[in-house]
Amino acid sequence: MQSTPQVVVVGGGLxxxxxxxxxxxxxVDVALLERRDTVGGRVRTHDQNGYRxxxxxxxxxxxxxxxxxxxxxxxxxxxxxxxGATIIxxxxxxxxxxxxxxxxxxxxxxxxxxxxxxxxxxxxxxWLELRRVDPDQFFDGKHEADESIERYLRKRGFSxxxxxxxxxxFYGGITLDRxxxxxxxxxxxxxxxxxxxxxxVPAAGMGAIPAQLAGHVxxxxxxxxxxxxxxxxxxxxxxxxxxxxxxxxxEADAVVVATDPPAARELTGLESIPTDARACVTQYYxxxxxxxxxxxxxxxxxxxxxxAPNHIVPHSAVAPEHAPxxxxxxxxxxxxxxxxxxxxxxxxxxxxxxxWYPDQRFDALETLRTDRIEFAQFDQPPGVHNGLPDTRxxxxxxxxxxxxxxxxxxxxxxxxGQDAAQAVLEDYSL
Numbered sequence: 001m002q003s004t005p006q007v008v009v010v011g012g013g014l015x016x017x018x019x020x021x022x023x024x025x026x027x028v029d030v031a032l033l034e035r036r037d038t039v040g041g042r043v044r045t046h047d048q049n050g051y052r053x054x055x056x057x058x059x060x061x062x063x064x065x066x067x068x069x070x071x072x073x074x075x076x077x078x079x080x081x082x083x084g085a086t087i088i089x090x091x092x093x094x095x096x097x098x099x100x101x102x103x104x105x106x107x108x109x110x111x112x113x114x115x116x117x118x119x120x121x122x123x124x125x126x127w128l129e130l131r132r133v134d135p136d137q138f139f140d141g142k143h144e145a146d147e148s149i150e151r152y153l154r155k156r157g158f159s160x161x162x163x164x165x166x167x168x169x170f171y172g173g174i175t176l177d178r179x180x181x182x183x184x185x186x187x188x189x190x191x192x193x194x195x196x197x198x199x200x201v202p203a204a205g206m207g208a209i210p211a212q213l214a215g216h217v218x219x220x221x222x223x224x225x226x227x228x229x230x231x232x233x234x235x236x237x238x239x240x241x242x243x244x245x246x247x248x249x250x251e252a253d254a255v256v257v258a259t260d261p262p263a264a265r266e267l268t269g270l271e272s273i274p275t276d277a278r279a280c281v282t283q284y285y286x287x288x289x290x291x292x293x294x295x296x297x298x299x300x301x302x303x304x305x306x307x308a309p310n311h312i313v314p315h316s317a318v319a320p321e322h323a324p325x326x327x328x329x330x331x332x333x334x335x336x337x338x339x340x341x342x343x344x345x346x347x348x349x350x351x352x353x354x355x356w357y358p359d360q361r362f363d364a365l366e367t368l369r370t371d372r373i374e375f376a377q378f379d380q381p382p383g384v385h386n387g388l389p390d391t392r393x394x395x396x397x398x399x400x401x402x403x404x405x406x407x408x409x410x411x412x413x414x415x416x417g418q419d420a421a422q423a424v425l426e427d428y429s430l
Contacts, residue, residue, distance in 0.1 A: 005253035005428045008033060008242050010230045010267070013041020014410060015401040016258030017213035018070055018417025024222035026421075026430050032222065033242070033250075035229035039214050041260070042376070043410070045205030046369070050324035052205040056282040056373045057173065057313055057333050060209065061190070063197030065135055066414035071212060077203035079319035083194070086295040087114050087165050088356050089303040093294070096166060114303070119162040126156065130192035138189045139385050139407060146382045149187045150180035165303040172310045173299065176278035176335050176376055183382045186407060193411075203321045209410075233257060233267045235396025253428070256420045257394065258401040261378050272389040274404055276379040279337045283345050284315075284369040287328040287362070293353075308352035310335050329368075342370045377408040391420045399423055 004027060009020045012034030023030040032039075044055040059081065062073055084096045094114050144152075149171060153163050163180070172178035174190055202208035214224060229245040233255050240255040257264050265273040293300060293314055300312040309332035316323040316330075323329035332349045340348070346367045353362045385407055391400045401420035406412035424430075 004029060004430075005424070006030075006251075007254045007256065007424060008240070008250055008252045009256040009258055009401070010233065010242065011041065011258035011260075011263075011402075012036070012039030012210070012214075012224065012226065013258060013260070013402075014043060014210060014213065014413040015403065015417040015420070016041075016256070017210055017217060018066075018414050019256050019258060019401045019420045020222045020224075020417075021070075021213060021216045021220050022418060022421035023424060024217060024220035026425055027221075028424070028428075028430065030222045031250075032217065032224050033228040033230055033244075034224070034226045037226050039224060039226065040207055040210035041413075042373075043206050043210055045207030047205075048369070050327075051284070051286075051329060051368060052319075052322040053284050053369045053371075054201070054206040056280060056371045056376060057311075057331055058206045059199040059201055060206065060410065061193045061197065062200055063193055064409075064411040064414075066411050066418065069418075070216075070414050071209065075212065076208055078200040079203055079321075080198055080200040080297070081299070081318055082297040083198050085166065085170060085299045085301045086293075087169075087301050087303050089165070090305060090355055093356065095298070114165045115162055116159050118157065119159055122156055122158055126191065127195040130188055131195055133188070133192065135189060135192070138185050138192075144184065144188065146385070147184050148181050148382055149175075149184050152184035152187060153180070166301065169301040169303060169310050170299070172335055173301075173333065175380065176280050178310060178335055181381060183380045183384060185385060186380055186409075189407070189411075190409075201319050201322075203319055205322065230259075230267065233398055235394070235398045238397060240397050254397040254399065254424050256399045256401050256424065258417065258420070260375060261402065261404045262375070264400065264402055264404070268394040268398060268400070270389050270393055270400075272387060272393065273400075273402075274378040274384065274388065277375040278377040278379055278408075279335075279372075279374050280376050281334045281338055281345065281373070282331050282371045283309075283334075283342070283349065283367060284329065284331045285346070285349065286323070286366040286368055287330060288364050289326045289328055291328045291360075291362075291364075293330070293357070302352070305352060305355070307348060308355075309333055309349055312349075312353075337372070337374065342367060345370065378404055380408055391416065391423045397427075 007030040009032040020032045046053045175182040232243040242250040403412035405416045
Protein backbone atom coordinates (compact mmCIF):
# COMPACT_ATOMS: atom_id res chain seq x y z
CA MET A 1 0.00 0.00 0.00
CA GLN A 2 1.12 3.53 -0.66
CA SER A 3 2.48 5.52 2.25
CA THR A 4 0.22 8.55 1.73
CA PRO A 5 -3.25 7.21 0.92
CA GLN A 6 -6.16 9.15 -0.46
CA VAL A 7 -9.15 8.93 1.89
CA VAL A 8 -12.75 10.07 1.52
CA VAL A 9 -14.85 10.68 4.64
CA VAL A 10 -18.60 10.50 4.02
CA GLY A 11 -20.56 12.62 6.49
CA GLY A 12 -19.75 15.91 8.18
CA GLY A 13 -20.99 15.31 11.71
CA LEU A 14 -18.70 15.34 14.73
CA UNK A 15 -17.32 11.85 13.99
CA UNK A 16 -16.49 12.67 10.38
CA UNK A 17 -14.90 16.00 11.27
CA UNK A 18 -12.69 14.46 13.94
CA UNK A 19 -11.64 11.60 11.64
CA UNK A 20 -10.82 14.05 8.82
CA UNK A 21 -8.81 16.36 11.04
CA UNK A 22 -6.82 13.47 12.53
CA UNK A 23 -6.02 12.03 9.12
CA UNK A 24 -5.01 15.43 7.74
CA UNK A 25 -2.78 15.97 10.77
CA UNK A 26 -0.78 12.91 9.62
CA UNK A 27 -0.37 14.11 6.06
CA VAL A 28 -3.16 12.02 4.53
CA ASP A 29 -4.83 13.39 1.41
CA VAL A 30 -8.37 13.48 2.81
CA ALA A 31 -11.65 15.01 1.64
CA LEU A 32 -14.90 15.10 3.59
CA LEU A 33 -18.19 14.94 1.64
CA GLU A 34 -21.31 16.29 3.36
CA ARG A 35 -24.77 16.23 1.77
CA ARG A 36 -25.99 19.37 3.53
CA ASP A 37 -24.75 22.88 2.85
CA THR A 38 -23.01 23.02 6.23
CA VAL A 39 -21.28 20.51 8.46
CA GLY A 40 -22.43 19.50 11.93
CA GLY A 41 -24.77 16.54 11.54
CA ARG A 42 -27.17 16.52 14.49
CA VAL A 43 -25.28 19.35 16.21
CA ARG A 44 -26.54 22.60 14.70
CA THR A 45 -27.54 26.13 15.64
CA HIS A 46 -30.00 28.31 13.74
CA ASP A 47 -29.65 32.09 14.09
CA GLN A 48 -32.81 34.10 13.51
CA ASN A 49 -33.85 37.62 14.52
CA GLY A 50 -31.30 37.81 17.31
CA TYR A 51 -32.12 34.34 18.70
CA ARG A 52 -29.93 31.25 18.64
CA UNK A 53 -31.78 27.95 18.46
CA UNK A 54 -29.86 24.71 18.84
CA UNK A 55 -31.37 21.74 17.01
CA UNK A 56 -33.27 20.42 19.99
CA UNK A 57 -31.99 20.71 23.53
CA UNK A 58 -28.30 19.83 23.49
CA UNK A 59 -25.50 20.45 25.97
CA UNK A 60 -21.77 19.85 26.09
CA UNK A 61 -20.13 17.94 28.93
CA UNK A 62 -16.74 19.71 28.99
CA UNK A 63 -14.94 16.91 30.84
CA UNK A 64 -15.66 14.25 28.23
CA UNK A 65 -12.17 12.90 27.36
CA UNK A 66 -12.62 13.29 23.59
CA UNK A 67 -13.96 16.82 24.06
CA UNK A 68 -10.86 17.69 26.06
CA UNK A 69 -8.64 16.39 23.26
CA UNK A 70 -10.47 17.78 20.23
CA UNK A 71 -11.82 21.18 21.24
CA UNK A 72 -10.45 24.51 22.36
CA UNK A 73 -12.95 25.00 25.18
CA UNK A 74 -11.74 28.49 26.03
CA UNK A 75 -12.42 29.64 22.47
CA UNK A 76 -15.99 28.30 22.71
CA UNK A 77 -16.75 30.73 25.57
CA UNK A 78 -18.80 28.18 27.46
CA UNK A 79 -21.86 29.25 29.41
CA UNK A 80 -22.47 26.81 32.24
CA UNK A 81 -25.65 25.46 33.74
CA UNK A 82 -25.95 25.37 37.52
CA UNK A 83 -25.70 21.76 38.65
CA GLY A 84 -28.92 20.19 39.84
CA ALA A 85 -32.49 21.04 38.88
CA THR A 86 -35.75 22.57 39.95
CA ILE A 87 -38.22 19.73 40.42
CA ILE A 88 -41.76 20.85 39.74
CA UNK A 89 -45.23 19.37 39.99
CA UNK A 90 -48.81 20.52 40.26
CA UNK A 91 -48.52 21.12 43.97
CA UNK A 92 -44.87 21.86 44.70
CA UNK A 93 -41.56 23.22 43.45
CA UNK A 94 -38.28 22.14 45.04
CA UNK A 95 -34.57 22.71 44.38
CA UNK A 96 -31.95 20.00 44.10
CA UNK A 97 -28.49 21.50 43.73
CA UNK A 98 -24.83 20.72 44.26
CA UNK A 99 -23.84 22.83 47.28
CA UNK A 100 -20.18 22.43 46.33
CA UNK A 101 -20.89 24.69 43.37
CA UNK A 102 -23.29 27.07 45.07
CA UNK A 103 -23.28 26.88 48.92
CA UNK A 104 -26.35 29.13 49.16
CA UNK A 105 -28.49 26.28 47.79
CA UNK A 106 -27.65 23.99 50.71
CA UNK A 107 -30.73 24.82 52.85
CA UNK A 108 -33.14 24.30 49.93
CA UNK A 109 -31.47 21.03 48.98
CA UNK A 110 -31.48 19.72 52.55
CA UNK A 111 -35.18 20.51 53.01
CA UNK A 112 -36.23 19.08 49.62
CA UNK A 113 -39.12 16.66 50.24
CA UNK A 114 -38.37 14.83 46.98
CA UNK A 115 -35.06 13.60 48.39
CA UNK A 116 -34.61 11.57 51.56
CA UNK A 117 -31.46 11.83 53.63
CA UNK A 118 -30.66 8.32 52.45
CA UNK A 119 -30.97 9.46 48.84
CA UNK A 120 -28.53 12.32 49.50
CA UNK A 121 -26.00 9.96 51.01
CA UNK A 122 -26.41 7.50 48.13
CA UNK A 123 -25.85 10.28 45.58
CA UNK A 124 -22.67 11.36 47.34
CA UNK A 125 -21.45 7.78 47.60
CA UNK A 126 -22.17 7.13 43.93
CA TRP A 127 -20.35 10.31 42.87
CA LEU A 128 -17.26 9.27 44.79
CA GLU A 129 -17.38 5.72 43.45
CA LEU A 130 -17.90 6.56 39.78
CA ARG A 131 -15.38 9.38 39.64
CA ARG A 132 -12.68 6.84 40.50
CA VAL A 133 -13.54 4.65 37.49
CA ASP A 134 -11.58 4.93 34.24
CA PRO A 135 -14.23 6.13 31.72
CA ASP A 136 -13.31 3.41 29.23
CA GLN A 137 -14.34 0.77 31.77
CA PHE A 138 -17.98 1.83 31.77
CA PHE A 139 -18.52 0.25 28.34
CA ASP A 140 -16.03 -2.60 28.37
CA GLY A 141 -17.90 -4.58 31.03
CA LYS A 142 -15.15 -4.40 33.63
CA HIS A 143 -17.04 -2.16 36.05
CA GLU A 144 -20.65 -3.36 36.44
CA ALA A 145 -22.98 -5.84 34.77
CA ASP A 146 -25.32 -4.05 32.37
CA GLU A 147 -28.96 -3.53 33.34
CA SER A 148 -31.62 -0.84 33.03
CA ILE A 149 -31.12 2.48 34.77
CA GLU A 150 -34.25 1.87 36.82
CA ARG A 151 -33.03 -1.51 38.07
CA TYR A 152 -29.58 -0.06 38.77
CA LEU A 153 -31.02 2.74 40.92
CA ARG A 154 -33.39 0.48 42.80
CA LYS A 155 -30.62 -2.01 43.57
CA ARG A 156 -28.67 0.87 45.08
CA GLY A 157 -31.53 1.74 47.37
CA PHE A 158 -32.79 5.05 45.95
CA SER A 159 -36.35 5.86 47.02
CA UNK A 160 -39.28 5.49 44.64
CA UNK A 161 -40.09 9.19 45.01
CA UNK A 162 -36.55 10.29 44.11
CA UNK A 163 -36.41 7.95 41.11
CA UNK A 164 -39.79 9.08 39.79
CA UNK A 165 -39.48 12.82 40.48
CA UNK A 166 -35.81 13.41 39.69
CA UNK A 167 -34.08 10.59 37.84
CA UNK A 168 -36.98 9.88 35.45
CA UNK A 169 -37.28 13.43 34.04
CA PHE A 170 -33.56 14.25 34.36
CA TYR A 171 -32.42 11.13 32.51
CA GLY A 172 -35.45 11.47 30.28
CA GLY A 173 -33.69 14.59 29.05
CA ILE A 174 -30.34 12.84 28.60
CA THR A 175 -31.49 9.51 27.13
CA LEU A 176 -34.93 10.58 25.81
CA ASP A 177 -36.25 7.66 27.83
CA ARG A 178 -38.28 8.66 30.87
CA UNK A 179 -39.01 5.00 31.64
CA UNK A 180 -35.32 4.55 32.58
CA UNK A 181 -35.08 1.42 30.43
CA UNK A 182 -31.77 2.61 28.92
CA UNK A 183 -28.48 0.84 29.71
CA UNK A 184 -27.01 1.62 33.12
CA UNK A 185 -23.64 2.07 31.38
CA UNK A 186 -24.95 5.33 29.90
CA UNK A 187 -26.10 6.40 33.35
CA UNK A 188 -22.73 5.68 34.96
CA UNK A 189 -20.71 7.50 32.33
CA UNK A 190 -22.91 10.60 32.28
CA UNK A 191 -23.42 10.71 36.05
CA UNK A 192 -19.66 10.61 36.62
CA UNK A 193 -19.09 13.26 33.96
CA UNK A 194 -21.71 15.60 35.40
CA UNK A 195 -20.26 15.21 38.88
CA UNK A 196 -16.84 16.09 37.52
CA UNK A 197 -17.64 19.08 35.32
CA UNK A 198 -21.33 19.76 34.78
CA UNK A 199 -22.92 20.87 31.52
CA UNK A 200 -22.51 23.93 29.32
CA VAL A 201 -23.30 25.48 25.95
CA PRO A 202 -21.06 27.68 23.78
CA ALA A 203 -21.94 31.35 23.70
CA ALA A 204 -22.54 31.04 19.94
CA GLY A 205 -24.64 27.89 20.32
CA MET A 206 -23.83 24.20 19.92
CA GLY A 207 -23.13 24.79 16.22
CA ALA A 208 -19.90 26.45 17.31
CA ILE A 209 -18.53 22.96 18.05
CA PRO A 210 -18.60 21.58 14.46
CA ALA A 211 -17.60 25.04 13.20
CA GLN A 212 -14.45 24.88 15.32
CA LEU A 213 -13.74 21.30 14.21
CA ALA A 214 -14.18 22.36 10.57
CA GLY A 215 -11.60 25.09 11.16
CA HIS A 216 -9.22 22.48 12.54
CA VAL A 217 -9.72 20.38 9.40
CA UNK A 218 -8.87 23.29 7.12
CA UNK A 219 -5.85 24.25 9.22
CA UNK A 220 -4.56 20.69 8.94
CA UNK A 221 -4.95 20.66 5.15
CA UNK A 222 -8.12 18.58 4.84
CA UNK A 223 -10.84 19.44 2.32
CA UNK A 224 -14.51 20.01 3.12
CA UNK A 225 -17.00 19.59 0.27
CA UNK A 226 -20.61 20.36 1.17
CA UNK A 227 -23.73 19.80 -0.89
CA UNK A 228 -22.45 16.40 -2.06
CA UNK A 229 -24.78 13.48 -1.39
CA UNK A 230 -23.23 10.01 -1.47
CA UNK A 231 -25.37 7.24 -2.90
CA UNK A 232 -23.05 4.21 -2.71
CA UNK A 233 -19.73 3.04 -1.32
CA UNK A 234 -17.80 -0.03 -2.48
CA UNK A 235 -14.37 -1.55 -2.03
CA UNK A 236 -12.26 -4.03 -4.04
CA UNK A 237 -8.58 -4.76 -4.61
CA UNK A 238 -7.43 -2.57 -1.71
CA UNK A 239 -9.22 0.48 -3.09
CA UNK A 240 -12.61 2.09 -2.66
CA UNK A 241 -15.15 3.94 -4.75
CA UNK A 242 -17.70 6.54 -3.72
CA UNK A 243 -20.66 7.22 -6.01
CA UNK A 244 -22.55 10.48 -5.56
CA UNK A 245 -26.25 11.09 -6.17
CA UNK A 246 -25.22 13.00 -9.31
CA UNK A 247 -23.68 9.83 -10.72
CA UNK A 248 -20.08 10.91 -10.28
CA UNK A 249 -17.51 8.47 -8.90
CA UNK A 250 -14.62 9.27 -6.60
CA GLU A 251 -11.75 6.78 -6.36
CA ALA A 252 -9.81 6.52 -3.11
CA ASP A 253 -7.62 4.12 -1.19
CA ALA A 254 -10.02 4.12 1.76
CA VAL A 255 -13.44 5.47 2.73
CA VAL A 256 -14.65 6.37 6.22
CA VAL A 257 -18.45 6.19 6.48
CA ALA A 258 -19.45 8.74 9.11
CA THR A 259 -23.13 9.27 8.33
CA ASP A 260 -26.14 8.81 10.60
CA PRO A 261 -26.98 5.18 11.48
CA PRO A 262 -29.72 4.52 8.88
CA ALA A 263 -27.56 5.93 6.07
CA ALA A 264 -24.48 4.06 7.32
CA ARG A 265 -26.38 0.75 7.31
CA GLU A 266 -27.64 1.42 3.79
CA LEU A 267 -24.16 2.32 2.50
CA THR A 268 -22.32 -0.57 4.15
CA GLY A 269 -24.97 -3.28 4.46
CA LEU A 270 -24.00 -3.91 8.09
CA GLU A 271 -27.00 -5.17 10.05
CA SER A 272 -25.16 -4.53 13.33
CA ILE A 273 -25.55 -0.76 12.91
CA PRO A 274 -28.47 0.15 15.22
CA THR A 275 -31.38 1.99 13.62
CA ASP A 276 -34.01 1.89 16.37
CA ALA A 277 -34.36 5.52 17.36
CA ARG A 278 -35.29 7.79 20.24
CA ALA A 279 -37.17 10.89 19.13
CA CYS A 280 -38.19 14.19 20.67
CA VAL A 281 -39.77 17.54 19.91
CA THR A 282 -38.24 20.75 21.21
CA GLN A 283 -40.17 24.00 21.00
CA TYR A 284 -38.64 27.42 21.65
CA TYR A 285 -40.56 30.35 23.13
CA UNK A 286 -40.04 34.01 23.93
CA UNK A 287 -41.30 35.61 27.13
CA UNK A 288 -41.00 39.18 28.39
CA UNK A 289 -37.73 40.03 30.13
CA UNK A 290 -39.47 40.24 33.50
CA UNK A 291 -40.71 36.64 33.31
CA UNK A 292 -39.12 34.58 36.09
CA UNK A 293 -39.33 30.81 36.34
CA UNK A 294 -37.42 31.01 39.62
CA UNK A 295 -34.94 28.37 38.51
CA UNK A 296 -31.87 30.46 37.72
CA UNK A 297 -29.54 28.47 35.43
CA UNK A 298 -31.01 25.10 36.39
CA UNK A 299 -33.22 22.83 34.33
CA UNK A 300 -36.90 22.73 35.21
CA UNK A 301 -37.96 19.08 35.53
CA UNK A 302 -41.54 17.90 35.19
CA UNK A 303 -41.94 15.50 38.08
CA UNK A 304 -45.41 14.10 37.51
CA UNK A 305 -47.49 15.58 34.67
CA UNK A 306 -47.65 13.28 31.62
CA UNK A 307 -49.29 15.95 29.45
CA ALA A 308 -46.59 18.53 30.12
CA PRO A 309 -43.09 18.73 28.62
CA ASN A 310 -40.42 16.53 30.17
CA HIS A 311 -38.24 19.56 30.92
CA ILE A 312 -37.96 23.28 30.31
CA VAL A 313 -34.65 25.04 29.73
CA PRO A 314 -33.98 28.70 30.68
CA HIS A 315 -31.71 29.39 27.71
CA SER A 316 -31.23 33.14 28.05
CA ALA A 317 -30.51 32.79 31.76
CA VAL A 318 -27.67 30.38 30.96
CA ALA A 319 -26.45 32.08 27.78
CA PRO A 320 -27.69 35.67 27.38
CA GLU A 321 -26.19 35.69 23.86
CA HIS A 322 -28.96 33.32 22.74
CA ALA A 323 -31.70 35.98 22.88
CA PRO A 324 -32.08 39.70 22.13
CA UNK A 325 -31.91 42.14 25.01
CA UNK A 326 -35.23 42.51 26.77
CA UNK A 327 -36.35 38.97 25.99
CA UNK A 328 -36.43 35.69 27.87
CA UNK A 329 -35.80 32.56 25.79
CA UNK A 330 -36.94 29.16 27.04
CA UNK A 331 -37.57 25.79 25.43
CA UNK A 332 -39.75 22.80 26.23
CA UNK A 333 -38.92 19.26 25.17
CA UNK A 334 -41.48 16.51 24.66
CA UNK A 335 -40.18 12.94 24.42
CA UNK A 336 -41.11 10.63 21.58
CA UNK A 337 -43.07 11.77 18.53
CA UNK A 338 -46.21 13.54 19.75
CA UNK A 339 -48.60 14.10 16.85
CA UNK A 340 -49.84 17.42 18.23
CA UNK A 341 -49.57 20.50 16.05
CA UNK A 342 -47.19 23.31 16.91
CA UNK A 343 -50.01 25.38 18.37
CA UNK A 344 -51.28 22.45 20.43
CA UNK A 345 -47.81 21.85 21.88
CA UNK A 346 -47.51 25.53 22.74
CA UNK A 347 -50.91 25.40 24.47
CA UNK A 348 -49.76 22.41 26.51
CA UNK A 349 -46.61 24.24 27.53
CA UNK A 350 -48.53 27.36 28.51
CA UNK A 351 -51.02 25.31 30.54
CA UNK A 352 -48.16 23.52 32.30
CA UNK A 353 -46.45 26.80 33.19
CA UNK A 354 -49.67 28.31 34.50
CA UNK A 355 -50.31 25.17 36.55
CA TRP A 356 -46.81 25.20 37.97
CA TYR A 357 -46.82 28.96 38.60
CA PRO A 358 -50.41 29.76 39.64
CA ASP A 359 -49.46 33.30 40.62
CA GLN A 360 -48.20 34.11 37.09
CA ARG A 361 -49.77 34.48 33.66
CA PHE A 362 -48.13 33.25 30.43
CA ASP A 363 -50.42 34.82 27.82
CA ALA A 364 -47.34 36.49 26.28
CA LEU A 365 -45.71 33.12 25.50
CA GLU A 366 -44.64 33.34 21.84
CA THR A 367 -43.69 30.25 19.85
CA LEU A 368 -40.50 30.88 17.89
CA ARG A 369 -39.38 27.52 16.53
CA THR A 370 -40.27 23.82 16.65
CA ASP A 371 -37.75 21.03 16.00
CA ARG A 372 -39.17 17.54 15.45
CA ILE A 373 -36.19 15.21 15.67
CA GLU A 374 -37.09 11.70 14.58
CA PHE A 375 -33.59 10.28 15.11
CA ALA A 376 -32.07 12.11 18.07
CA GLN A 377 -30.29 9.03 19.45
CA PHE A 378 -30.13 5.34 18.71
CA ASP A 379 -31.97 3.26 21.28
CA GLN A 380 -29.64 1.93 24.00
CA PRO A 381 -31.27 -0.86 26.02
CA PRO A 382 -29.11 -3.01 28.31
CA GLY A 383 -26.66 -5.15 26.33
CA VAL A 384 -26.86 -3.12 23.11
CA HIS A 385 -23.28 -1.87 23.34
CA ASN A 386 -21.86 -5.41 23.25
CA GLY A 387 -23.16 -5.86 19.71
CA LEU A 388 -22.25 -2.52 18.16
CA PRO A 389 -20.10 -2.63 15.02
CA ASP A 390 -16.36 -2.03 15.00
CA THR A 391 -14.74 0.61 12.83
CA ARG A 392 -13.19 -2.14 10.65
CA UNK A 393 -16.35 -4.24 10.20
CA UNK A 394 -17.22 -3.14 6.64
CA UNK A 395 -15.48 -5.18 3.93
CA UNK A 396 -12.35 -4.00 2.15
CA UNK A 397 -10.93 -0.57 2.86
CA UNK A 398 -14.17 0.90 4.22
CA UNK A 399 -14.23 2.07 7.84
CA UNK A 400 -16.97 3.25 10.21
CA UNK A 401 -17.09 6.41 12.32
CA UNK A 402 -20.21 7.27 14.28
CA UNK A 403 -21.47 7.22 17.84
CA UNK A 404 -23.17 3.92 16.94
CA UNK A 405 -19.74 2.25 17.22
CA UNK A 406 -19.47 3.49 20.85
CA UNK A 407 -22.53 5.00 22.53
CA UNK A 408 -24.96 7.76 21.66
CA UNK A 409 -23.27 10.96 22.78
CA UNK A 410 -20.84 13.68 21.74
CA UNK A 411 -18.14 11.65 23.47
CA UNK A 412 -19.11 8.55 21.48
CA UNK A 413 -19.12 10.44 18.18
CA UNK A 414 -15.76 12.13 18.70
CA UNK A 415 -14.12 8.98 20.04
CA UNK A 416 -15.38 7.02 17.04
CA GLY A 417 -13.76 9.57 14.72
CA GLN A 418 -10.49 9.11 16.56
CA ASP A 419 -10.83 5.31 16.29
CA ALA A 420 -11.54 5.39 12.55
CA ALA A 421 -8.59 7.67 11.82
CA GLN A 422 -6.31 5.50 13.95
CA ALA A 423 -7.43 2.36 12.12
CA VAL A 424 -6.63 3.92 8.73
CA LEU A 425 -3.25 5.16 9.94
CA GLU A 426 -2.37 1.75 11.34
CA ASP A 427 -3.46 -0.12 8.21
CA TYR A 428 -1.35 2.19 6.04
CA SER A 429 1.58 2.16 8.49
CA LEU A 430 1.44 5.92 9.05
